[in-house]
Amino acid sequence: xxxxxxxxxxxxxxxxxxxxxxxxxxxxxxxxxxxxxxxxxxxxxxxxxxxxxxxxxxxxxxxxxxxxxxxxxxxxxxxxxxxxxxxxxxxxxxxxxxxxxxxxxxxxxxxxxxxxxxxxxxxxxxxxxxxxxxxxxxxxxxxxxxxxxxxxxxxxxxxxxxxxxxxxxxxxxxxxxxxxxxxxxxxxxxxxxxxxxxxxxxxxxxxxxxxxxxxxxxxxxxxxxxxxxxxxxxxxxxxxxxxxxxxxxxxxxxxxxxxxxxxxxxxxxxxxxxxxxxxxxxxxxxxxxxxxxxxxxxxxxxxxxxxxxxxxxxxxxxxxxxxxxxxxxxxxxxxxxxxxxxxxxxxxxxxxxxxxxxxxxxxxxxxxxxxxxxxxxxxxxxxxxxxxxxxxxxxxxxxxxxxxxxxxxxxxxxxxxxxxxxxxxxxxxxxxxxxxxxxxxxxxxxxxxxxxxxxxxxxxxxxxxxxxxxxxxxxxxxxxxxxxxxxxxxxxxxxxxxxxxxxxxxxxxxxxxxxxxxxxxxxxxxxxxxxxx
Numbered sequence: 001x002x003x004x005x006x007x008x009x010x011x012x013x014x015x016x017x018x019x020x021x022x023x024x025x026x027x028x029x030x031x032x033x034x035x036x037x038x039x040x041x042x043x044x045x046x047x048x049x050x051x052x053x054x055x056x057x058x059x060x061x062x063x064x065x066x067x068x069x070x071x072x073x074x075x076x077x078x079x080x081x082x083x084x085x086x087x088x089x090x091x092x093x094x095x096x097x098x099x100x101x102x103x104x105x106x107x108x109x110x111x112x113x114x115x116x117x118x119x120x121x122x123x124x125x126x127x128x129x130x131x132x133x134x135x136x137x138x139x140x141x142x143x144x145x146x147x148x149x150x151x152x153x154x155x156x157x158x159x160x161x162x163x164x165x166x167x168x169x170x171x172x173x174x175x176x177x178x179x180x181x182x183x184x185x186x187x188x189x190x191x192x193x194x195x196x197x198x199x200x201x202x203x204x205x206x207x208x209x210x211x212x213x214x215x216x217x218x219x220x221x222x223x224x225x226x227x228x229x230x231x232x233x234x235x236x237x238x239x240x241x242x243x244x245x246x247x248x249x250x251x252x253x254x255x256x257x258x259x260x261x262x263x264x265x266x267x268x269x270x271x272x273x274x275x276x277x278x279x280x281x282x283x284x285x286x287x288x289x290x291x292x293x294x295x296x297x298x299x300x301x302x303x304x305x306x307x308x309x310x311x312x313x314x315x316x317x318x319x320x321x322x323x324x325x326x327x328x329x330x331x332x333x334x335x336x337x338x339x340x341x342x343x344x345x346x347x348x349x350x351x352x353x354x355x356x357x358x359x360x361x362x363x364x365x366x367x368x369x370x371x372x373x374x375x376x377x378x379x380x381x382x383x384x385x386x387x388x389x390x391x392x393x394x395x396x397x398x399x400x401x402x403x404x405x406x407x408x409x410x411x412x413x414x415x416x417x418x419x420x421x422x423x424x425x426x427x428x429x430x431x432x433x434x435x436x437x438x439x440x441x442x443x444x445x446x447x448x449x450x451x452x453x454x455x456x457x458x459x460x461x462x463x464x465x466x467x468x469x470x471x472x473x474x475x476x477x478x479x480x481x482x483x484x485x486x487x488x489x490x491x492x493x494x495x496x497x498x499x500x501x502x503x504x505x506x507x508x509x510x511x512x513x514x515x516x517x518x519x520x521x522x523x524x525x526x527x528x529x530x531x532x533x
Contacts, residue, residue: 109344109352117325121145126462129347133360134328134458135406137343141462142323143271149463150272150323156241157182157201162208170516171523178206202319203427203499203528204245207512207521212248214507215425218532219249219314220257221506222423227312233264234313236419238302239320240268243279250292265294271301303410305418312421319528321428322468324407326442327363330355330398333390336380338367339398343459351459355398362406369409373478377402378439401438403469408476412483424480426531427499432470442469473529480533499528 112131117139120127124146132140142149159181168174178201203211223233233253240246246266254261270276276299328341339355340363346352358364379399389395415422434454435441444455446465458467473496485493500522503509512521 105346109346109354112344114342117143126349127345128349129345131342131344131354133363134341134343134403135325137462138458138467139325139407141460141465142325142467144462147463149466151274152463156205158205158242158244159208163206165512165514165520168514170514171518171520174514174520202241203521203525204248204318205242206524208244209248209251210508210511210521211503212245213252214503215245215316215318216249216252217506218502219316219425220253220260223260223314228260229263231263231312233260234309234311235264235266235316236269236309236313236422237266237316237318238269239317240270240279241275243268243282245316245318246279246295247282247292250294254292266292266296268295268297269302269305270297270299273299302414303407305414307418309419310421313419313423314425315415315419315422316425318427319429321405321408321426321471324405324411324469326403326440326469327360327366327406328353328438329358329363329367329402329404330400331377331380331402333386333395333397333399338363341401353459362409363404366404366406366409369479369482370404370475372482373475375475375478401441403438403440403442405440405469405471405476408471409479409483412480416484422533424531424533427528428471428531429468429527430470430473430529431527432468435470440470440472442467471529473531476531480531485533493533495530495532497530497532499525499530502530502532 108129109131112129115127115130115132115136117132117136120132120136120140121144126147127140140148143151145151163174163177165174168177219233219235227233235249237246246268250261250264250266253264268276268279270279276297280297329338330341331338338358340358340360342354342356344352344354358367379402386399415424432443434445435443436456436458442458444458444460444465444467445452446455446460447453455465477494477496480494503521507521509519509522513519
């Protein structure tokens with residue numbers, strides 16, 4: 001069996017420090033890096049579900065603890081040794097700064113204007129001498145029209161032909177086939193020895209058309225139970241990638257539910273101009289008789305949606321939530337007052353994480369709604385032990401970091417206001433390995449010479465790194481109930497289930513079973529859950 005040579009590798013300390021110099025600074029590095037993976041967690045014996053840990057590749061490398069690192073936005077790295085439990089002598093309610101910085105720098109940062117991602121998008125260059133909320137900093141890194149990650153870096157893995165699982169021996173042979181196809185994609189890339197575009201995969205692409213057929217079967221089943229034949233089947237898909245799911249869903253309805261197909265309308269909401277064009281072009285390569293005339297691609301951010309959709313509709317988002325920007329908060333260890341995180345960018349492009357009492361209206365609203373659900377953050381657990389620790393010398397005056405999905409709250413409010421009769425179909429990661437420290441913290445990584453390198457901080461060069469988060473689906477269920485379905489009972493309103501449970505009910509499992517009896521569509525992406533309303 002092949003050891004997936006294109007999907008494994010080692011980067012020594014010198015190589016990382018030399019060639020990634022200036023992209024992200026690390027406190028410590030190891031001279032030996034672990035096995036690189038995108039497809040599995042172990043080179044010799046991949047475990048069931050391992051392919052789904054992320055949709056991206058990983059090089060496992062111990063990078064040390066992230067404690068107020070100063071990653072650089074240009075090619076000059078500042079490497080400092082910081083204490084793991086940082087404690088400032090400044091009053092608790094003031095800005096919490098790195099004590100190594102001079103009073104002059106602290107005073108200069110206090111005068112920086114606060115800008116948003118929308119403000120930054122108006123300029124071609126990265127912002128300097130400014131402060132941004134963490135969600136705006138991440139949003140700028142991912143979606144800036146000039147240098148954002150999704151504007152220039154991301155490539156979605158999409159095999160030209162569908163896999164014939166009945167002719168594949170087993171899971172290991174399937175991994176070998178995927179490895180070969182990854183090699184073909186890497187060979188086609190223009191840049192091989194520098195930080196370059198990242199290729200990531202989704203279950204929609206790996207298991208097409210059968211994964212899309214399962215989504216279609218669920219939608220048609222629910223539609224026929226509640227709205228057929230009196231109302232049209234209207235589907236909105238947010239962030240449709242290559243347009244594969246759209247094609248698979250419509251192919252299924254056209255082939256197996258022709259009377260429903262006649263009443264189907266499919267609309268894609270896509271923030272990326274490049275991807276919106278790709279989605280529109282998907283049908284042009286087809287024979288005219290197989291093109292779907294019911295599709296409309298709307299090149300717009302869902303967060304800028306301002307049109308009322310009064311119709312009953314299904315709203316679909318497959319692996320979209322993970323790239324929604326989050327805010328960062330910590331809590332005062334004595335008063336438990338929340339503090340909002342901000343990123344200060346100096347004149348040289350260096351980043352500093354600072355904290356102030358929460359004043360942002362969106363963070364305040366999120367925390368208020370979350371409080372109504374009865375949720376208590378893990379960082380505020382063990383109050384008695386925290387009180388004891390506060391009595392110790394040099395005790396930290398803040399809890400550990402917590403990332404909160406404030407942009408997800410904006411989505412819920414958009415659905416409530418503009419899609420009042422929606423049915424929600426979401427799928428995403430509920431846990432991720434290799435995440436940076438913190439509650440619901442993201443994975444941050446870049447691609448180098450065919451290898452994915454994880455980072456220890458989100459404060460990295462904008463556009464060069466993917467930043468993606470896990471979703472707390474149980475909390476999302478409670479938040480959704482508060483925002484979108486306050487008048488309905490929880491049991492009737494929302495269902496959260498594992499992707500495996502969903503596929504066992506709606507998937508055609510015989511079509512994705514290898515002749516050894518293994519079923520990759522059930523084995524992989526076991527860290528995904530489905531959200532159905």
